Amino acid sequence: MRMRTRLGIATTLAMAVAVAAGCDRNAPGDAATPGAPTQADAAAAARPAEAPVGIAGVPGTAQTAEAADPAEAAAAAGADDALRTTAAAMFGTIPEVVEELRGQPLSADQVELGRMLFFDPRLSSSQLITCNTCHSIGTGGADNVPASIGHGWQRGPRNSPTVFNAVFNAAQFWDGRAADLAEQAKGPVQASVEMNSTPERVVETLESIPQYVERFGTAFPGQANPVSFDNMAFALEAFETTLVTPDSRFDRWVLGDDAALDATERKGLELFVSSGCASCHNGRNFGGQTYFPFGVIERPGADILPEGDKGRFEVTATASDEYVFRAAPLRNVELTAPYFHSGQVWDLEQAVAIMGTAQLGRELDTDESSAIAAFLRTLTGRQPSVEYPILPPSTARTPRPVR
Amino acid sequence: MRMRTRLGIATTLAMAVAVAAGCDRNAPGDAATPGAPTQADAAAAARPAEAPVGIAGVPGTAQTAEAADPAEAAAAAGADDALRTTAAAMFGTIPEVVEELRGQPLSADQVELGRMLFFDPRLSSSQLITCNTCHSIGTGGADNVPASIGHGWQRGPRNSPTVFNAVFNAAQFWDGRAADLAEQAKGPVQASVEMNSTPERVVETLESIPQYVERFGTAFPGQANPVSFDNMAFALEAFETTLVTPDSRFDRWVLGDDAALDATERKGLELFVSSGCASCHNGRNFGGQTYFPFGVIERPGADILPEGDKGRFEVTATASDEYVFRAAPLRNVELTAPYFHSGQVWDLEQAVAIMGTAQLGRELDTDESSAIAAFLRTLTGRQPSVEYPILPPSTARTPRPVR
Numbered sequence: 001m002r003m004r005t006r007l008g009i010a011t012t013l014a015m016a017v018a019v020a021a022g023c024d025r026n027a028p029g030d031a032a033t034p035g036a037p038t039q040a041d042a043a044a045a046a047r048p049a050e051a052p053v054g055i056a057g058v059p060g061t062a063q064t065a066e067a068a069d070p071a072e073a074a075a076a077a078g079a080d081d082a083l084r085t086t087a088a089a090m091f092g093t094i095p096e097v098v099e100e101l102r103g104q105p106l107s108a109d110q111v112e113l114g115r116m117l118f119f120d121p122r123l124s125s126s127q128l129i130t131c132n133t134c135h136s137i138g139t140g141g142a143d144n145v146p147a148s149i150g151h152g153w154q155r156g157p158r159n160s161p162t163v164f165n166a167v168f169n170a171a172q173f174w175d176g177r178a179a180d181l182a183e184q185a186k187g188p189v190q191a192s193v194e195m196n197s198t199p200e201r202v203v204e205t206l207e208s209i210p211q212y213v214e215r216f217g218t219a220f221p222g223q224a225n226p227v228s229f230d231n232m233a234f235a236l237e238a239f240e241t242t243l244v245t246p247d248s249r250f251d252r253w254v255l256g257d258d259a260a261l262d263a264t265e266r267k268g269l270e271l272f273v274s275s276g277c278a279s280c281h282n283g284r285n286f287g288g289q290t291y292f293p294f295g296v297i298e299r300p301g302a303d304i305l306p307e308g309d310k311g312r313f314e315v316t317a318t319a320s321d322e323y324v325f326r327a328a329p330l331r332n333v334e335l336t337a338p339y340f341h342s343g344q345v346w347d348l349e350q351a352v353a354i355m356g357t358a359q360l361g362r363e364l365d366t367d368e369s370s371a372i373a374a375f376l377r378t379l380t381g382r383q384p385s386v387e388y389p390i391l392p393p394s395t396a397r398t399p400r401p402v403r
Numbered sequence: 404m405r406m407r408t409r410l411g412i413a414t415t416l417a418m419a420v421a422v423a424a425g426c427d428r429n430a431p432g433d434a435a436t437p438g439a440p441t442q443a444d445a446a447a448a449a450r451p452a453e454a455p456v457g458i459a460g461v462p463g464t465a466q467t468a469e470a471a472d473p474a475e476a477a478a479a480a481g482a483d484d485a486l487r488t489t490a491a492a493m494f495g496t497i498p499e500v501v502e503e504l505r506g507q508p509l510s511a512d513q514v515e516l517g518r519m520l521f522f523d524p525r526l527s528s529s530q531l532i533t534c535n536t537c538h539s540i541g542t543g544g545a546d547n548v549p550a551s552i553g554h555g556w557q558r559g560p561r562n563s564p565t566v567f568n569a570v571f572n573a574a575q576f577w578d579g580r581a582a583d584l585a586e587q588a589k590g591p592v593q594a595s596v597e598m599n600s601t602p603e604r605v606v607e608t609l610e611s612i613p614q615y616v617e618r619f620g621t622a623f624p625g626q627a628n629p630v631s632f633d634n635m636a637f638a639l640e641a642f643e644t645t646l647v648t649p650d651s652r653f654d655r656w657v658l659g660d661d662a663a664l665d666a667t668e669r670k671g672l673e674l675f676v677s678s679g680c681a682s683c684h685n686g687r688n689f690g691g692q693t694y695f696p697f698g699v700i701e702r703p704g705a706d707i708l709p710e711g712d713k714g715r716f717e718v719t720a721t722a723s724d725e726y727v728f729r730a731a732p733l734r735n736v737e738l739t740a741p742y743f744h745s746g747q748v749w750d751l752e753q754a755v756a757i758m759g760t761a762q763l764g765r766e767l768d769t770d771e772s773s774a775i776a777a778f779l780r781t782l783t784g785r786q787p788s789v790e791y792p793i794l795p796p797s798t799a800r801t802p803r804p805v806r
Contacts, residue, residue: 119541128536128552137791138522144797145804149531153556155806335796347799383793388540390786393738394547396750401548403558 083270084254090273092284093251094331094381098167098241106241109219114239116215116389117232122205124195126151127401131236134188135163137386140335141243146343150188151196157309159343164384165331167241169288174341175312176291176326181237186229199229205399206232211392245332245381253378261378268375271368276360277352280327286379288329294341295323297361300354304344311341334377348373486673487657493676495687496654497734497784501570501644509644512622517642519618519792520635525608527598529554530804534639537591538566540789543738544646549746553591554599560712562746567787568734570644572691577744578715579694579729584640589632602632608802609635614795648735648784656781664781671778674771679763683730689782691732697743698726700764703757707747714744737780751776 099106117123118131134148135141141164148156158174163181166172172184188194189202206212206227213227219235220226250269253260261269272278281287291312294305305323312324325341338344339351352372356364364372502509520526521534537551538544544567551559561577566584569575575587591597592605609615609630616630622638623629653672656663664672675681684690694715697708708726715727728744741747742754755775759767767775 116541121539121542121547126552127548128546133531136524138519138794139524140796143531144524145530149529149806153806337797346797346803386791388789388791391541393543394740394749400749403552403556 080258080266083266083273084256086273087250087269088254090278090282091250091254091286093254094165094168094244094246094248094284096244096246098244101167101238101241107219107238109215110235110238111242112239113215113219114235114237115386116212116391117236118239119389120391122394122398123189123197123202123232124151125197125201125402126195129195131163131185131188134160134194137243137384140164140332140383141166142336144337146338148194150194151192154193156191156193158341159338162329162332162336163240164243164245165285165329165381166288167237167244168283168285169326169329170290171326174325174328175315177315181240182230182233185233185236185240189232201399202229202232203227204397205394208395208397208399209392210395243384243386245383248331248381249378250375251381261375264371265375265378268371268373271364271372272375275356275362275364275368275372277355277372280359281330286330287327289327291321291324291326292359293322293324294358296359298358299323300358304340304342304354306342309341330376331379332381332383334380348376352376483661483669486669486676487659489676490653490672491657493681493685494653494657494689496657497568497571497647497649497651497687499647499649501647504570504641504644510622510641512618513638513641514645515642516618516622517638517640518789519615519794520639521642522792523794525797525801526592526600526605526635527554528600528604528805529598532598534566534588534591537563537597540646540787543567543735543786544569545739547740549741551597553597554595557596559594559596561744562741565732565735565739566643567646567648568688568732568784569691570640570647571686571688572729572732573693574729577728577731578718580718584643585633585636588636588639588643592635604802605632605635606630607800608797611798611800611802612795613798646787646789648786651734651784652781653778654784664778667774668778668781671774671776674767674775675778678759678765678767678771678775680758680775683762684733689733690730692730694724694727694729695762696725696727697761699762701761702726703761707743707745707757709745712744733779734782735784735786737783751779755779 121127121130123130129150134143134150136143141162143160145160146155147158148160150156161172161174166181166184170176172178172181173187178184178187186199189197190199206216216226216228216231216235220231223231249260249265272281278286280290280292283289294300294311299305310322312321312326313319315321328340333339334348337348338346339348340354345351345354349366349369352369353364356362356369524530524533526533532553537546537553539546544565546563548563549558550561551563553559564575564577569584569587573579575581575584576590581587581590589602592600593602609619619629619631619634619638623634626634652663652668675684681689683693683695686692697703697714702708713725715724715729716722718724731743736742737751740751741749742751743757748754748757752769752772755772756767759765759772
């Protein structure tokens, strides 16, 4: 499928405002279900527009309405205010903490249990692989290899998405097949190419360890069988909800710190919006909200978009969802190379240029892709401070590792 | 080689005092060189003695000299004091911090750099495996599998020894082939079945990352080429020197807290000394000081002592070093199953019983092996508090991961 379209800024802003409104509820994960926005929405969002519209023409940014020439406007002090207003509306900032999950206060006991589970290799049958193996706290919440290596040194099919700020995504995985982080957590534990375990084995393992039995009881009070695969997943979600990265330079700039972005970075932000990047990469995560075909305008080569991976089609079995993926969230993107679901591009500037061609039908020149990449590097926030958990020892009843 | 001997307590105490004197210097690693104590020493230490000698007969424990019957002595309040005096002399405690390394104050910059390197998967060619993979902070400084899984899902030849308190060992590895933790650190990084990298690749990687270049410069001031494989190893050693586990129940008891050990645990300690376990497992690490044949009295089966692994013989090429291994340090042993260099025994009581047969020629009954195991579980100290390091991103010059 090829859509010879150009994404209009008016549509962009309408979407962005809707997303921002959703994010502002600070109740992540309830803004969308994984089945909700599909290729049909993406197509609707990608309505033709005559030409890229400058920031000055963005509805709702009244401060710059009088500036006829975007270049002149950018030169003026007022342009920064306009850009800031636009950015605040389209993207928003990452909160210092997320205090609620599914409308309930985040449980400290569940967070603490989830921290242990996140680092516990006994969730994998080899007792070697942890959540942190592929979503490492030290490397932007991902693993910096094209596709993760799992059980038996098998390589998974797609690049590991970052767990940082993932709570703000409308759905999880590249194809959005999990509604939330709890549902997501159950996948890799069971995948034969990842942790290669089973719910039964996980529960048998956790039940064999008295300290875990006690902690599950505390974290899920009043339940008859607190040690369950579902509760493992809820605890992991609770911990992962704490993995947010506030205080990026972009966020500080949005909140009024003029010096937080330099001129090139501000130019990059302006281009990010005016070129149409923000049509898909919007909301406080700069993505992660809905689905788009990879190759809206021009499909990249098979190295970057392998023919065998049809993306969201594998979830919906809808022809129009072939090669449709969730718009990648771009927070901390400088830490999460290599890029795309195929993990085949290491250079951020190159990734930006490919997006320009494939999604926008626009050959960004070197200055432009460099400026956009420079801007994207301002999305690196304060990385989570996580103490390595001390795990309770196995017992005679704990299943032994399998090779 | 079979030595039908019984280890005498007099010899034990003489050795223990020597070791304790070494440990008390608080300057780990300089007490011995890896080539120093060999099979010859082990044989000398394992001189025949007529029968196990009770605590009451241990020279230097004058408080109990008047108690003719060890059982009676144990019942008396004074016996605990005697046991404590013996334990303090034979073993000692783990300090809260180690402040010196090689006679120099421990460098905070090196420790911090080492913490990053310890968790950096880019020391492995796959960029998947870290020091922490096999020596995990969360699981007693080891990995709880029979033998570690490394590059390409290959299994290493021996069980991963704990990194905790390893700074107190006279030498590193099961065969003592590394004099210290810096020398040790270079091994797994290069081993094809472990991290599968090379010094050149490591240096190229670190030099490609500006934050690492800066940190090496700060941590090793005044050096012309601070980013080196040697300095990587020194930084890892510095970090690992902080991985000590003070404040175990045993330590608290030695320092005067009577309630820290119960009667069974004290009985286990007494048996640990009187049966001869402490002949090899002495010093503040309860081992790690010198080498002994596995099977002093009776060689275990090939499942536990595989014929192909001749231990220290592979280091010294001396016939008498066949099947000779470093006495395993027993701190935190309840966290580091499975046991022995082959990692084939999961149950601590069983491991104790095997040691009784193989090393002491004594069939410990269930009560005895249970009491010794109960005592050994009191050696679990306060586990290290380690914040997961945030690692600097790779650059275009960083070598890519290889599968």
